[in-house]
Amino acid sequence: MNVLIVEDERSLSHEMEIYLTKQGLHCDVAFTGAKALEMMWVNSYDFVLLDIGLPDTNGFEILKEAKKNAIDSAFIVLTARSETDDKILGLDLGADDYLAKPFSLPELHARMQAILRRKHGLKVQIIDINGFMMDYQNRTLTYEETPVVLTKKEFDLLHYLALHKGRVLSRSQLTEHIWGDVMDDDYDSNYIDVHVKNLRKKLAAHAPIEWFETVRGIGYRLNAQ
Amino acid sequence: MKLQLKLAIYNALSKALVVLAFGALMPFIVEKVVYNHIDQRLKARTSKVLRIIEKGGLNDIARESDCTFESYNILKEEFILIEPLSGMKDVKPTVITNEEWEIDGEKLNHRIIRQSFIYDNQIYSLQIGEGIDSLNKLKNTIGRVALWATILTIIASIFVDVGYARLLLRPLNEIVERKLKGTKDPVHFNDVPVQTTTLEFQQLDISLTELMQRIKSAFLTEKEFISNVSHELQTPISILKSRFENMLMDEKIDDDVADKLDDSIRKLNRMSKIIKSLLMISKIDNEQFLKNETVNIKALLQEIVEDFQEHLSTKNIRLYMQHLDDFEFPNANRTLLFTLFSNIITNAIKYNVENGQIDISASKQNDVFVVEIRDTGVGIVKENLSHIFDRFKKFNKSTEPSFGLGLAIVKTISDFHRLTLSVSSEANKGTTFRVEFPVSSFT
Numbered sequence: 001m002n003v004l005i006v007e008d009e010r011s012l013s014h015e016m017e018i019y020l021t022k023q024g025l026h027c028d029v030a031f032t033g034a035k036a037l038e039m040m041w042v043n044s045y046d047f048v049l050l051d052i053g054l055p056d057t058n059g060f061e062i063l064k065e066a067k068k069n070a071i072d073s074a075f076i077v078l079t080a081r082s083e084t085d086d087k088i089l090g091l092d093l094g095a096d097d098y099l100a101k102p103f104s105l106p107e108l109h110a111r112m113q114a115i116l117r118r119k120h121g122l123k124v125q126i127i128d129i130n131g132f133m134m135d136y137q138n139r140t141l142t143y144e145e146t147p148v149v150l151t152k153k154e155f156d157l158l159h160y161l162a163l164h165k166g167r168v169l170s171r172s173q174l175t176e177h178i179w180g181d182v183m184d185d186d187y188d189s190n191y192i193d194v195h196v197k198n199l200r201k202k203l204a205a206h207a208p209i210e211w212f213e214t215v216r217g218i219g220y221r222l223n224a225q
Numbered sequence: 226m227k228l229q230l231k232l233a234i235y236n237a238l239s240k241a242l243v244v245l246a247f248g249a250l251m252p253f254i255v256e257k258v259v260y261n262h263i264d265q266r267l268k269a270r271t272s273k274v275l276r277i278i279e280k281g282g283l284n285d286i287a288r289e290s291d292c293t294f295e296s297y298n299i300l301k302e303e304f305i306l307i308e309p310l311s312g313m314k315d316v317k318p319t320v321i322t323n324e325e326w327e328i329d330g331e332k333l334n335h336r337i338i339r340q341s342f343i344y345d346n347q348i349y350s351l352q353i354g355e356g357i358d359s360l361n362k363l364k365n366t367i368g369r370v371a372l373w374a375t376i377l378t379i380i381a382s383i384f385v386d387v388g389y390a391r392l393l394l395r396p397l398n399e400i401v402e403r404k405l406k407g408t409k410d411p412v413h414f415n416d417v418p419v420q421t422t423t424l425e426f427q428q429l430d431i432s433l434t435e436l437m438q439r440i441k442s443a444f445l446t447e448k449e450f451i452s453n454v455s456h457e458l459q460t461p462i463s464i465l466k467s468r469f470e471n472m473l474m475d476e477k478i479d480d481d482v483a484d485k486l487d488d489s490i491r492k493l494n495r496m497s498k499i500i501k502s503l504l505m506i507s508k509i510d511n512e513q514f515l516k517n518e519t520v521n522i523k524a525l526l527q528e529i530v531e532d533f534q535e536h537l538s539t540k541n542i543r544l545y546m547q548h549l550d551d552f553e554f555p556n557a558n559r560t561l562l563f564t565l566f567s568n569i570i571t572n573a574i575k576y577n578v579e580n581g582q583i584d585i586s587a588s589k590q591n592d593v594f595v596v597e598i599r600d601t602g603v604g605i606v607k608e609n610l611s612h613i614f615d616r617f618k619k620f621n622k623s624t625e626p627s628f629g630l631g632l633a634i635v636k637t638i639s640d641f642h643r644l645t646l647s648v649s650s651e652a653n654k655g656t657t658f659r660v661e662f663p664v665s666s667f668t
Contacts, residue, residue, distance in 0.1 A: 009460055015467035022474065053456055080459035081452050102463035102497050105470045153535055167474055170487045172494055194539040216480050218473070218487045 002043065003112075005029045006036040006062065007051040007078070016049065019105040033057035040066055045073045047112055050095070052079040063093045074115045078103065104173050106164050113163055129162045130211050130225040132203065143206040153178055154199045157192075161212075161222045170219035196220060228397070232390045233383070240379040247375050251368045259360050260336065264321055267338040270353050271319075274305065275342060283307070283344050301328045302356040304335070310348045316341040317350075326354055334358050396421035400430055404437075411441035447511055451504055458500050466493045502630040506616070509561065509637045516642070519555045520562055522587055522596065522662070529567045530585070536574050537583075544583045552587065552594045554662050557642055565638040566596070568631040569658045573600035576656070593645070594662040605650040613648060 003020055007013035008031045017027045028043065030036035033054045040048070048066070052059035063075055077090035080101035087098045096115045099108060117125065117136065127134040133142050139155055141148040150158065160177050161169060171192045178192070196214075203209045211223045283294075294307040304326070319340045326335040335354035342349055396419045403415050414437040419430045469486045472478065478486075508514065530544060537544055554562075573583045581601040588595060605613060614636035639646040645661035 009464060011464045012460070012467060015464065015471055018471050019467065019474070080456045080463065101459045102466040102493060105467055151535075168483075170473065170490065172487070172491050173470070176494070191536060191539050195535075215483070217484045218480075 001025045001047070002045045003027045003047040003049065004036065004039055004043075004045040004073070005049045006033070006054070006059070007049070008032065008053075008055050009051075016105065016108070020109070023109055031055075033059070033062050036062055037065060040071050040073070041069075047115075048073045048075050049108070050075055050077050052077060052081060052090075060089060060093055063090070063095060067094045074112075074119065076108070076111060076115070104176050106160070106167075106169060106173055107177055110160060110163055110177065127159075127162050129158070129165075129222065130209075131207055134159060134162060143203075146206065148202055148206060150199065150202060153195055154202070157195055157199060161220060165222045166224060168215045168219055168221045174219060192219075229387075229390055229394050232394075233387045236386045236390075237383050240383060244372075244375055244379055248372050251371055252364070255364045255367050255371075259357075259364055263336050263355055263357070263360070264338075267321065267336065267353050267355060270305075271338055271340050271351060274307075274351060274353070275340075278307075278342070278344060283349070297328055300356075301331060301333055302359070304328060304352075304354045306350075306352040306354075308350055308352075310341065310350050314348075316343060316348060323357065324354075334361070393423065396423060396426040396430070400426070400433065404430075404433060411437050411444050414438075414441060444511070448513060451507055451511075451513075455500065455504055459497060462493050462497050462500075466490055469493070499630060502634060503616075505564075506630070506634055506637045509634075509641050512641075514558045514561055514641070516556045516558050518557050518559045519553050520557045520559045522552045522554055522562075522594065523549045525559070525562060526566060526585060526587060526596070529563060529570060532567070533570055533574065540574065540577065540579055540581070542574060542577050542581045542583060544585065546585045548586045548588055550588045550594070552589065552662065554594070554642075561638045561641065565635050565660070566598075568635045569598050569660075571631060573598055573602065573656070573658075576600070576602035576604075578602060589664060592664050594664050596660045596662075597657055598660075599655060599657040601655045604652040604654050604656055605648075606652050610648060610650060614646070 001024070003025050005013045005016050005020075005027055007016065007029070010031065013029045013031070017029055020027050025047075028039060028045070030039055033056045036048075036050075036054075039045075048071075050059045050062060054062075059077060059079070063077070066073070066075070074097075075095040076097045076099060077087075077095045078099050078101060079087075079090075087100075090098050096118075097111050099111065125136060127136065131143060132148065135141075136159060141150055141155065141158070156178055157174060160174065174192045178195075200209060200212055203212065211225050213221045213223055215221050293309070295304070296306075297304045317339070319338065321336065321338045323334060323336050325332050326337065327333075334357050336357050337352055337354040340351045342351060399419045403417075403419070414434075416434050416438065418434070419426065421427055421430070469490050473483060473486045473490075526546065526549065530546065533544075570583070570585075577583065577600050583601075584597075584599040586595075586597050614632050616630060616633040636646060639660065643663065647659045647661075648656060649659070650656040
């Protein structure tokens with residue numbers, strides 16, 4: 001999977017590169033709009049992560065130019081500007097998603113996965129979570145053919161953890177994914193514990209779940225069995 | 226009152242005053258002119274009679290017996306009378322008077338000149354009279370004609386004046402209609418110059434346009450500044466957050482370090498949220514949000530409550546929406562009103578007790594539509610009530626930290642929509658937020 005990171009803040013593009021590489025993606029980085037367009041002509045990318053505020057041009061211009069030339073990469077617009085118009089404009093121009101800075105790296109990864117599912121959506125994907133079979137399209141979870149009934153939030157929580165199997169997700173990262181920024185981060189984190197408690201109870205009714213680990217003080221992790 | 230109307234009224238009144246004055250003075254003026262004319266004629270006649278007497282002697286014209294002479298014209302319009310004055314030593318001064326004079330039993334108004342003269346050592350009185358009844362009629366006729374002519378001229382001139390004033394004031398009206406009314410923000414100011422040859426209006430138009438352009442530029446600078454501040458602050462936060470997240474992924478780090486990293490990420494999130502909130506307040510204050518939606522408040526409240534179900538259930542709070550009336554609020558921004566109510570409800574959950582309760586009601590009361598959100602939370606003590614909408618005020622030290630911008634945003638959004646916001650509270654009993662929507666602005 002090839003990703004082009006178009007971001008002039010080198011520290012940020014560097015961190016994004018580190019994270020996505022660890023997720024098994026191949027990353028190229030462009031610091032300017034001109035370079036980004038050039039790289040898009042030469043290589044074929046599955047994803048273009050596009051910053052709007054670039055030194056030589058505006059990210060929207062690149063998006064327009066790319067769409068005009070039938071580049072079929074998925075575009076995720078990244079912006080630190082406060083204008084909600086940016087979001088609308090980005091999506092109108094054909095961006096696949098939009099993330100406001102500061103975003104969470106696991107969230108970025110989850111959005112990319114969501115786009116992949118949408119783009120190749122016809123094939124039913126079943127995720128095996130240590131015997132629990134998750135069908136994301138139909139939003140069902142079964143254990144040995146027995147359905148496990150989850151609330152929407154519990155399902156999203158489990159899916160997000162499964163997507164980052166083997167890695168710790170902190171309460172604030174989980175909160176950000178589940179609620180966006182409805183309430184204060186500090187306050188919302190407590191709700192995550194309640195949801196995890198309920199989720200664990202439901203799962204444990206079917207099988208032992210020692211793989212569903214609480215990482216002291218930080219958050220949660222799903223381990224391989 | 227419109228300037229044009231004021232000018233028209235002033236014109237009409239001042240001219241009416243002229244007509245009145247003219248009407249009042251007219252009889253005197255005409256009389257004066259007419260009498261002056263008659264007097265001249267009487268004096269001329271007197272001189273003529275005296276010359277005849279001087280030349281031919283009195284005897285030629287006077288009766289022998291008493292030396293008296295009387296003559297009338299046939300219509301009794303004029304008469305002449307000469308009679309000796311006995312017992313008079315000196316010549317009396319000439320006088321002209323109006324008198325009723327009886328001629329052959331018929332009384333008629335005459336203007337009479339009386340002059341004494343000496344003839345043959347005898348003082349005589351010469352009286353020449355001229356009937357003025359017909360003249361009085363003429364005088365009235367002239368007065369009436371003059372009055373009507375004046376009135377008609379003035380009415381015509383009022384129409385001309387009003388028309389001209391309208392023509393003259395057209396650029397001013399255009400400036401008011403096109404440039405001032407309906408210009409809610411400087412970005413939408415119409416800077417096409419108004420066509421006029423009047424110097425003052427040209428200057429007014431130019432000054433207004435220059436002023437508006439200066440405000441517009443300040444407004445846009447501010448808007449860009451807000452956008453830039455957001456970019457300049459959120460970008461480094463984003464870098465740090467990503468860096469900490471990457472460090473957190475490292476399996477080798479101690480739990481202790483991981484804790485600190487996670488805490489740092491949370492602090493960054495809080496910082497980012499504060500920046501967003503401050504910028505939001507600033508943008509609302511700068512009127513950078515549109516108010517072009519009609520919002521159904523009932524549906525809005527239901528939608529918000531739906532969003533909060535999970536939060537309510539985790540704290541086991543019961544929420545009742547007993548009485549919700551339908552109400553369409555025009556000229557509003559739905560996103561902002563959503564934020565307003567969800568911030569109040571967030572507070573009602575956050576400061577509520579386990580197994581607490583929240584009551585939401587929305588009803589039309591007299592001239593206002595009132596939404597009340599009542600909780601059974603920790604409440605706010607009286608001395609703090611007036612400060613709860615201030616930025617960065619926080620009172621419930623014992624509960625989870627919060628940075629008080631939620632209610633400051635509520636206040637800003639409420640002011641932006643001209644709503645009336647009030648709060649009442651009792652410590653350890655609960656708090657009630659009351660939002661009043663003006664009903665008069667909808668039909």
